[in-house]
Amino acid sequence: MLPLYLTEKDNNFSFEISIHDIKNDVYPHGHSFLELHYVFEGQGIEKINGIEHIMKPGTFAVIFPYQIHEMHIIKGSEVHLYNLCLSAKTLFDQDEYGLVMNKLLFDIDLNARTIYDMDEDTSEKVFTLLSEIHAEFKEDEIWRNFMLKAKIVELFILFDRYRRSLVAKENNSLRTTMGNDTWSIIHYVYKNWNTNITLKSLSQLFYLSEPYISTSFKQCLGISFHAFLRDLRIENACSLLTSSKMSITDITYEVGYLSYSTFVRVFHARKGVSPAMYRQIIKDNAVKT
Template identity: 30%
Template sequence: MNKKLEHYEFMEGSSSREGQLPFYIGIHAYPTTVLNYHSFVEFTYIIDGSGYQSINGTLHRMEPGTISFLPPYHIHQMTSDNGCVIRKYCCLFDMNLLFGSPYASEWTEQLYQIGTVFPSSVAFCGEEAAKMKNLFAQLLMEYRNPEPRGRNHMICNKLSEALILFLRIAAAGDPAAKPNEREDGNSLFWTALHYVHAHYTERLTLDMVAKYLHISETYVSRMFREKTGRSFLVYVHQLRINSAASMLIMTDRTIMDIAFDTGFESPRTFYRVFKEIKGQSPKEYRNANLCRPGLS
């Protein structure tokens, strides 16, 4: 392989200045992008041009009206058809923007199912495409003008509207893939899940999640078993191994580097858990997937 993985920790155009909205949107135009991942969400709308986008090793067709949602740490790369330029709205933001409302969990919990239950990319057509394009245009207009009263609130509202429409169309494309109806009392679990997805590449323990939520470790453990069918540790290991598997087949990074990049403190533990989940050692998995279509 000859693939270099780029990691972007900060959003383009963003600032770490206290009080500034962790949000960026612009119109990007290029024929290809480098293989990369980042700690923020990327939400895009293809304006014109066509090609393919690889997301965690899976190819997705891109044409005008295609919308993609890339959660943090998803590895992706874009290549256009015949070297043509692809223009797209590129929206980058911190997931925490979406968790201010007490009603947010009615839909934000479903964002964690993108890439598994729901597709990462969806082709919008007709009125739906026009509506989404208009929402991205309004987001860009609000972003470029820092003066209007209520600007940040307007950005959060428009962003939420666009994401909800994306989820509706994604679910409508496969009715069998719709998630279970939300039960009352689940908000604490989804707060815990959000925290885990935001920090699984770092040192993360049951005690840390419990302290963040101000509840007992026993309660956190029980929530994960009831809602996911897995223990907390198994759930975190699955997240880390899925991320590591993508890095193994999409990059030239060493196995030891990948182990540390995905949150494992010990290469020995990484090797053991990887084989338990994937049925192969990291090296065997990488070699077996080198020739997969779209990854070379």
């Protein structure tokens, strides 16, 4: 089965937390946002980019954008977990919050593991903090977003400290497969997706070979450079089709395509309908609701 790709709900999406009660298997899927989850009851097996890990109380997983993961629930069992989703924008923001999250997240070795079984003391702290985040998220109190951001940073600091303590015990040096050059390239593409970006132009800009850049994207994100750029453009096109009255021709050029026919072909291949039909479907659904 080909994996599904989930995308951010809208341009205002920043973070969302919920409790999932999982009774059935979760099919392979990836998404354009960051996801983490913490299991507090039940057992199962999770695969992240094909690597299996047993899920049990105390299991904490970080799923990076475009990584493929799936879950298999033990028959007769249920898995209960906190699920926290963070917009990709969070990882690229240049404010203090974004820079802290960037540092905490991208020290992680994506080719090693991003799923951990926490000890009892750390598990208790993580569970308490996630409960507080969940309660705060459901309310609409003054300073809500500031409080949520502070608690989310605290959560990732707890995770980072635990991860580093394990590395120290295993006598391994902290390292990252997403080197500074690769992360700089991904950051650049994310910020300039609607310009005429190619592997050749990136190679010239960053003084790195095209094969190196191509391989780095695949290793770090589990998706090729061209697929990453295509998905950024198509999802932003969907947003414009939904929220603006721009013509499809104007949207074509706005999201970085130089050819109307190419845009329509790529859009149909990803969404199963033409841009015009997509806009009409969204409009009809809005009327029904």
